[in-house]
Amino acid sequence: MTGMVRVFRRSAAAPKMPPAFARLWTAATVSALGDGAYAAALPLFAVALSKDPVVISLVSVAMVLPHLVVGLVAGALVDRWDRRRTMWVADLWQAALLALAVVAGAVGALGIPELLVLAFLLGVGELFFDVASQAYLPDLLGRDQTLLRRANGRLRGASTAAGQFAGPPVGSFLFALARTVPFLADAVSFVASALLIRTLPSTPVPERVEGRSVWADAREGFRYVVRDRLLLGLALRPAVGNLAFGAVGAVLVLFAQDTLGLSAVGYGFLLAADAVGGLLGAMVVAGPLEKLLGTGTALTLTAVVEGASILVFGLADNPWLAGAMFALCGCGMATTMVLGWSLRQAIVPGRLMGRVAAASRLVSLSAGPLGALLGGWLASAAGLRTPYFAAAAVLLTMTVVTMSMTSNAKVKAALASAVDG
Template sequence: MTTATRGFRRRTTAPKLPPAFTRLWSAATVSALGDGAYAAALPLFAVALSSDPLVISLVTVATVLPHLVVGLVAGALVDRWDRRRTMWLADLWRAGLLVLAVVAGAAGMLGIPALLVLAFLLGVGELFFEVAAQAYLPDLLGRDQTLLRRANGRLRGASTAAGQFAGPPVGSFLFSVARTVPFVVDAVSFVASALLIRTLPPAPVPDRVDGRSVWADAREGFRYVVKDRLLLGLALRPAVGNLAFGAVGAVLVLFAQDTLGLHAVGYGFLLAADAVGGLLGAMVVAGPLEKLLGTGTALSLTAVVEGGAILVFGFADNPWLAGAMFALCGCAMATTMVLGWSIRQMIVPGRLMGRVAAASRLVALSAGPAGALLGGWLASAAGLRAPYFAAAGVLLTMTVVTMSMTSNAKVKAALAATVDS
């Protein structure tokens, strides 16, 4: 494997994360803090406008819908564009949207329809940013497996600590002061992130076939995922999770208020419990668990843990027990993400990285909107506990289906093929 450009060197000595990664990590942390404030405030804003569980679930659907509508095209475009530039422009796009939302809120024009449009457009910006970031990181780190796992762990840890631990309580508190204040904080964070990302070294733009359509490129990336059993398994595993967690998250704010007796600030701390577990999973558990069990077995174990934790959460009346189960679930989810991202970035060719990342996210997130709608419907028809029991059943049942696709043997064979090439 040869070096394509200065600043992106293959590591043959003891791996060490480059200074550029520190700037990328800082940008991600700043942005995640604002995201956490926004993530807590958005459902609270929706609940202030409507108490219908189905209506509240539509906000969640609108957030992930861009991945279904433009996901494959976004991946193809990322593989044609400067990935660093794509990231900072996506940040500025989201900042501008949030400024408009603040203005609309001040004018009394931010109702449920406008909130749904805002959630969708912010999801578009998140899609381009995340796909570009996943494609950029392997080039920055020379596709070194140890560096990728460490970097993904730190990025996930930063996202968890800032976006889920610190951000939600801040967002909940700011929402109690004024409904649109969390949006202001998020807009500022996106601007700061964009400025940091502009200082990163540019990555090489992959070669492409002249005259080929964007849609043809998109189809190539999707076919690459579905024809590779390991990549498909790595995408299906979170797809099953997103079906379950879509149902869980769609009515979480109502469950927290009506069943656990939590108010706005308490709801933020419930989200923070998930973040504590996520931080441990990303920073502490993922590496040692992979070494102990192997990647495939570790992924199967985390699926079982997620299902069991959600099942106990559904039975909970005590907010402390609910918080503990949310923390355990967050730990398993973060471990899954770090291990899955790192393996994918190791085995996928650079020219396809954006498309494969987008196609994987499409498969992974395609079940999310269905889960959110299902959660809203189950809560309306059978009570607020029903989505949690259904989610646990899906997670535990589907673990058997996906474990053979991402087994230790499959992972070892894919890594060996990458080294040989």
């Protein structure tokens, strides 16, 4: 099957997942558990070293900066390499970095500059893994649209349950024992994930034009996204969200401690509330909502839900209300991701999937660092609630701008064109 051929299986009987998907799902779950512990521990580690909101926000910037610096090149390389091998090598890369961080912490050599470098290099590994996995999944599932939606829901559900629900409280607890113990736990999870991924079946390396440079391949993927109104809209929706959530996340640990009065363990449970909503969105809400409203209208509704919940969160003094709003926001975000990823994987040619995934992530994540810096500045200048009000305003306003780009009519036309192609 060449990269330009797209196969869609539609029959009365529900298609079945291949046995290899269970191993991929297990690897994702194990890795997500370690990532959740690390995600809770990293900002707590930074806060232990500095209380400056701008400094704390720089850690968030460093984690997403690789997508801006090497994202397009990573997509082009993924489309040249064995995607399964890329995933397990990226896992081992991240495991080695975290092991070094544990050693540095043990000898007292892990400060803010070292945390920023660690966050950036881990982001590089995450970038290659995520792009390769998004390109690998359609090949594994034969580009079956039903299987893709189901698989993305399960993967997102596993990531949410392990990475956001179970992982953060574990990370907060381990951090209370010793600052670098969560890093060690994440390193072990990456090794386990790599071993599982090595057992997956290989897929053919996509065909490419001989003699063409990596950068030329990267530009082709970027042009494919920005010239397609639907794909651009699918990327711009999370871009607006990442601008808002970058501002929110950059000072979340400070807001939780200073405004809501939560301890380190309480902060972990606040992150877990987001995970509860995310699990419901990925596993329960996405499919029925799409059937009821259509993909385009469902994406618009989730954007409105996210904006409204962040506004109420920023107004909250009660941790229980804040947790409920975080859960609602997580539900909207997870639903958006499952529907958006599945649609993109169904309509993009296989030979371009790595580059399109990377270009889409570049567009969607490009606003994240700006949002993180803006959140830190707004918190310093006008108080810890201000980033939440600004984020809600951005989400609700930009929903109106992007809703026509991913309308039900455009989605239907793109799916029909993919089947005909």
